[in-house]
Amino acid sequence: VSHKTHKGQIVKIAAGAVVCVESEIRGDVTIGPRTVVHPKARIIAEAGPIVIGEGNLIEEQALIINSYPENITPDSEVEPKTMTIGVNNVFEVGCTSQALKIGDNNVIESKAEVGRNVILTSGCIIGAFCRVNTCEVIPENTVIYGSGCMRRVQTERPQVKIPCFFKYSSIFSSSIESTGTLLHSF
Amino acid sequence: MASLLQPERVVYLVRGEKKIRAPLSLLYFCRYCSELRSLECVSHEVDSHYCPSCLENMPSAEMCQLFDCPCCMHTLSTRATNIPAPLPDDPTKTTMKKAYYLACGFCRWTSRDVGMADKSVASGGWQEPENPHTQRINKLIEYYQPLAHREKQERDRKKLARRRQGMPLAFSEKYGLGTRLQRQRPGGPLSSLAGLTLKEGEDQKEITIEPAQALDEVEPLPEDCYTRPVDLPEVTTLRQRLLQPDFQPANASQLHPRHKHLLMKRSLRCRKCEHNLSKPEFNPTSIKFKIQLVAVSYIPEVRIMSIPNLRCMKESQVLLTLTNPVENITHVTLTSCDEEDPDDINSSAKVLVPSKELVLAGKDAAADYDELAEPQDFQDDPDVVAFRKSNKIGFFIKVIPQKEGDADVTVSFKIRHDFRNLAAPIRPSEEGGEGTAEAIWLTHHVELRLGPLAS
Numbered sequence: 001v002s003h004k005t006h007k008g009q010i011v012k013i014a015a016g017a018v019v020c021v022e023s024e025i026r027g028d029v030t031i032g033p034r035t036v037v038h039p040k041a042r043i044i045a046e047a048g049p050i051v052i053g054e055g056n057l058i059e060e061q062a063l064i065i066n067s068y069p070e071n072i073t074p075d076s077e078v079e080p081k082t083m084t085i086g087v088n089n090v091f092e093v094g095c096t097s098q099a100l101k102i103g104d105n106n107v108i109e110s111k112a113e114v115g116r117n118v119i120l121t122s123g124c125i126i127g128a129f130c131r132v133n134t135c136e137v138i139p140e141n142t143v144i145y146g147s148g149c150m151r152r153v154q155t156e157r158p159q160v161k162i163p164c165f166f167k168y169s170s171i172f173s174s175s176i177e178s179t180g181t182l183l184h185s186f
Numbered sequence: 187m188a189s190l191l192q193p194e195r196v197v198y199l200v201r202g203e204k205k206i207r208a209p210l211s212l213l214y215f216c217r218y219c220s221e222l223r224s225l226e227c228v229s230h231e232v233d234s235h236y237c238p239s240c241l242e243n244m245p246s247a248e249m250c251q252l253f254d255c256p257c258c259m260h261t262l263s264t265r266a267t268n269i270p271a272p273l274p275d276d277p278t279k280t281t282m283k284k285a286y287y288l289a290c291g292f293c294r295w296t297s298r299d300v301g302m303a304d305k306s307v308a309s310g311g312w313q314e315p316e317n318p319h320t321q322r323i324n325k326l327i328e329y330y331q332p333l334a335h336r337e338k339q340e341r342d343r344k345k346l347a348r349r350r351q352g353m354p355l356a357f358s359e360k361y362g363l364g365t366r367l368q369r370q371r372p373g374g375p376l377s378s379l380a381g382l383t384l385k386e387g388e389d390q391k392e393i394t395i396e397p398a399q400a401l402d403e404v405e406p407l408p409e410d411c412y413t414r415p416v417d418l419p420e421v422t423t424l425r426q427r428l429l430q431p432d433f434q435p436a437n438a439s440q441l442h443p444r445h446k447h448l449l450m451k452r453s454l455r456c457r458k459c460e461h462n463l464s465k466p467e468f469n470p471t472s473i474k475f476k477i478q479l480v481a482v483s484y485i486p487e488v489r490i491m492s493i494p495n496l497r498c499m500k501e502s503q504v505l506l507t508l509t510n511p512v513e514n515i516t517h518v519t520l521t522s523c524d525e526e527d528p529d530d531i532n533s534s535a536k537v538l539v540p541s542k543e544l545v546l547a548g549k550d551a552a553a554d555y556d557e558l559a560e561p562q563d564f565q566d567d568p569d570v571v572a573f574r575k576s577n578k579i580g581f582f583i584k585v586i587p588q589k590e591g592d593a594d595v596t597v598s599f600k601i602r603h604d605f606r607n608l609a610a611p612i613r614p615s616e617e618g619g620e621g622t623a624e625a626i627w628l629t630h631h632v633e634l635r636l637g638p639l640a641s
Contacts, residue, residue: 125294127292127293143293143294145258145292145293145294146258146292146293150258150293150423151419152257152293152294152295152419152438153419154294154295154296154299155296155298155299156294156296156298156299
């Protein structure tokens, strides 16, 4: 596990994770093994720590942010809440996640937005460009799709993409030689 | 303001069977009749069918091999998985076999959701479920065919008795597509029942069917009908239900995929002179037209450019633009509508149009590239013409709103321009010079919606 302190922030990255230096990670963030964080992804822990589990895929321009709720200023006394993200989740390109609790095997598709009061259980798929801002627990295997955020329950989960991890780590390590960026972990 | 350029602001009147007011971009121009035509005064004919996702032409009898997702109406894709299956010779050993199923990439519906078994062939194995009422409907159609035929014969016999001239028989088929002589009226017979008439001279068998029987007892509702909690993911939406009108399943577990709906290319034909107004290319990948007689390429277009604050009973100047779509110089005269004009029903303001003739330069396709071109000198009156730019001019009209209230101020006037009919044969002139086409003068009634009064 390597630590990096920068202006009083602690980022803990487990051995076996692949985190690109191009990504922006601020605050108290813990990243589990076999998680891949692509360049230009942003993980910002403002109002509390973020704990990310194993095997997650956080693609480019994805934003995972533990921010203050809108009507509360940072000065007033608010207990910091930890944002927990489980295993094998996929955060596709350009999505935004503020959900405090995300389970396993969920997929948040491109440009989707998940609000702070949503709790994703497991196997949920938030479709592309869908905004979910309700205050609820999304049941397992729910698919939210379409411009009207229609919902249905899927009976099959797509298989977890474990082999992709090795592909990404080889892509990123080969891109180091070409662009000279630094890889942070191991 | 971009909203002033909206096409619905300026409408042209089409004098057809019905009087229709539509923006010029939606109208067609029959250059043989020299009249504007709208979609309602032309006849629509189907040219060809094609599948929108594989862009292939389909003869109308065939069905595309693709399916639509019953849940979100997206196109289904075929996915393959490997399943262990016993070898045919040795049941104890298993080997990996490919099994195919349909899946939707958008809503993640799969064919396994409704219990459809995986198929072993990649395409062609999928069937739509049979409708239990098909047999009964087929029998009813068979029964009605001879009746319709008999009716048709009687009607034709009566018509022949009345008409003495040698006119061609108007085939008054009850369940068939009309020929060109009998155009398909709106609300006419469905084309799916086409070809149901018997051929002449076929034996007319007497077919008997049993009439439908009315039952006294109906299946009672289940006892927990009112108390059972509704399983929302299982109930189909109205749209999903009505897209399958022959089954209308109430449960999501009965939603079977349907064959993909084909789209069709249609051609439009003027009803008076039978010439084609619009004929698309046969190739589904091509968006061009073989024949495209749209109004914007023949008739000068009026557009609103700027409106000052409009006040009731006060005169204001409105700036309009007029664009010339043809390549020769066009002369346009505007006249305001008379007091008792039957077309002038919508206007709520008086309008004073310029009395002089406006001259529009021809549309020069190379004008964008030729910067050294000398602008033609037209001697414009600055009170009337605000600016001139290649084939477009801006001109002023004076508007005096007459009515108070929140309704939009509308004005109307007549626009008269010369039109050179290139479709007509050019008469060779006797001096041996170039023969130019005859110019005829066309008049259109234009209505503009200028917006509400300034408060």
